[in-house]
Amino acid sequence: MSAKPLCVELFVETSGTCEGLFVLFERALASGAQSLLVLAADANGFTPAQLDASLQALPLPVFGGIFPEIIAHGQNLKRGSLVCALPVKAQVHWIEHLSSPEYDYFPEVVALEAQIPKGASLVTLVDGLSKRITSLLENLYEVFGSRYRYLGGGAGSLSFVQQPCLISNQGLRMDCAQITALPLSVSLSIEHGWHKFAGPFIVTGAYDNTMTTLNYKPAFEVYREVVEEDSGQKFGVNNFFDLAKAYPFGLDRISGDVVVRDPLFRQGKALVCVGDVPINHIIYILKGDVDHLLEASRRCVQIIPADKLPLMALLFDCISRALFLQERFAEEINTIHQALPCGVPLVGGLSLGEIADGGNTCLELFNKTLVLGILSPIEQIP
Known part of the structure; x- marks a missing residue:
C-alpha cells in the first residue's frame, strides 16, 4: 500500500478576533496536523494577555508571526488570521537579544547547529524592528553555510513601535529570532525590480x-x-x-x-x-516604477515546477511594495497565485524585511523585495 501523499490544510478567518483564531486552532488540530504555521495581521491588535494561555496549551509545535498584512488564498488581508496545518513536525528554536549592542550570537548559533537535522529548510522569522538582525544572519550563515536553505522575514507593525510579534508555544515574543527547521525542501526566488x-x-x-x-x-x-x-x-x-x-x-x-x-x-x-x-x-x-516591480513578480514564478506538485508556496513580500503599488498590488499576488498548480496554497506575510540565501554566498536581509519559497517533500526536489 502506497503512503498517503502529504498535504497542507489552510484555515483562514477575517474577523481578526481572538475567538476566530481559537476556532482555527481547533480545526487545525482536528485535521491531524503535526505542526502549525500561524500568521496574523497587525490590525487584529493581539496581545500576550489575549493569546499566551491558548498558545501555551497547544500540544504541537507552533511558529509564525504578526505582520502588517498577511497573504491567504491569493489575497492580502489587512485583518484576520491564518493557520497552516502542516503534515510534518517542526523544530522551533530561538535566539534572543536581537537589539542588544554587545550580545554575541555566535556561541548560541554554534550550539544550535547540533540540533538542526541535516537537509532541513529553515523558516527564519525575526522581530523586524530589532536593530541587529543582519549581525545574527551573518553568524547564522558563518556556522550553517549553504548546507541549508533559508526563507523568512520580519514581523512587526507599521506603527514602528516594537511590540511582541512572533508566535510560539511560549506565547507572543519580541526582539528575537525564531528559527524553525522543517523536513521539507525549498526552491527560492528573490526579486525586487528597483x-x-x-x-x-x-x-x-x-x-x-x-x-x-x-x-x-x-x-x-x-x-x-x-x-x-x-x-x-x-x-x-x-x-x-x-x-x-x-x-x-x-x-x-x-x-x-x-x-x-x-x-x-x-x-x-x-x-x-x-x-x-x-x-x-x-x-x-x-x-522604481510599477511596471518594473510587477515584472519582478513574473520572474519569481519561474521557479514553480511544472511536473511536480509542491506542498505550499510561502511568500514574504515587503509591506512597502504594497504601499508603493497601491491598488495594483493585487496583480503581484495574483501573478504568483495563478502560476501555482491547482490546490497548492499560497500563504505569507507582508513583511518588514525579507530573509533568504542570496545564492550560496551569504544570508541576506532584503527590503522592498519578494522572497518566494516553494516547499515540497524532500524526495521531490533535491
Whole structure:
C-alpha cells in the first residue's frame, strides 16, 4: 500500500478576533496536523494577555508571526488570521537579544547547529524592528553555510513601535529570532525590480540600522536633496514614509546587483532603516516604477515546477511594495497565485524585511523585495 501523499490544510478567518483564531486552532488540530504555521495581521491588535494561555496549551509545535498584512488564498488581508496545518513536525528554536549592542550570537548559533537535522529548510522569522538582525544572519550563515536553505522575514507593525510579534508555544515574543527547521525542501526566488538612481555614496557614519552620514554629510540632508528634487515634494513632519517608500537605498554587491534597504523614519539628521547598514559601504538611492516591480513578480514564478506538485508556496513580500503599488498590488499576488498548480496554497506575510540565501554566498536581509519559497517533500526536489 502506497503512503498517503502529504498535504497542507489552510484555515483562514477575517474577523481578526481572538475567538476566530481559537476556532482555527481547533480545526487545525482536528485535521491531524503535526505542526502549525500561524500568521496574523497587525490590525487584529493581539496581545500576550489575549493569546499566551491558548498558545501555551497547544500540544504541537507552533511558529509564525504578526505582520502588517498577511497573504491567504491569493489575497492580502489587512485583518484576520491564518493557520497552516502542516503534515510534518517542526523544530522551533530561538535566539534572543536581537537589539542588544554587545550580545554575541555566535556561541548560541554554534550550539544550535547540533540540533538542526541535516537537509532541513529553515523558516527564519525575526522581530523586524530589532536593530541587529543582519549581525545574527551573518553568524547564522558563518556556522550553517549553504548546507541549508533559508526563507523568512520580519514581523512587526507599521506603527514602528516594537511590540511582541512572533508566535510560539511560549506565547507572543519580541526582539528575537525564531528559527524553525522543517523536513521539507525549498526552491527560492528573490526579486525586487528597483534600479540605481543616485549615487554612489559612501556610508561614512552608521551604527546598527541607523545611517548618520553619507559622504561625511548628514544622511538625511543628502537623502532629502535627491528625493525632493526628483519628486517635486517636500519632507514634512508626518510624511517621511509616504515619500521615502518610492526611494529606497541599495547596498552595492560585487555581482552588480543591490540589496534594498528601506528607510523607515528620520531621527534628527540620521536615517533609521530596516536592517543593519555597514559603515564604509557603497550605497545608492534607488527608484522604481510599477511596471518594473510587477515584472519582478513574473520572474519569481519561474521557479514553480511544472511536473511536480509542491506542498505550499510561502511568500514574504515587503509591506512597502504594497504601499508603493497601491491598488495594483493585487496583480503581484495574483501573478504568483495563478502560476501555482491547482490546490497548492499560497500563504505569507507582508513583511518588514525579507530573509533568504542570496545564492550560496551569504544570508541576506532584503527590503522592498519578494522572497518566494516553494516547499515540497524532500524526495521531490533535491
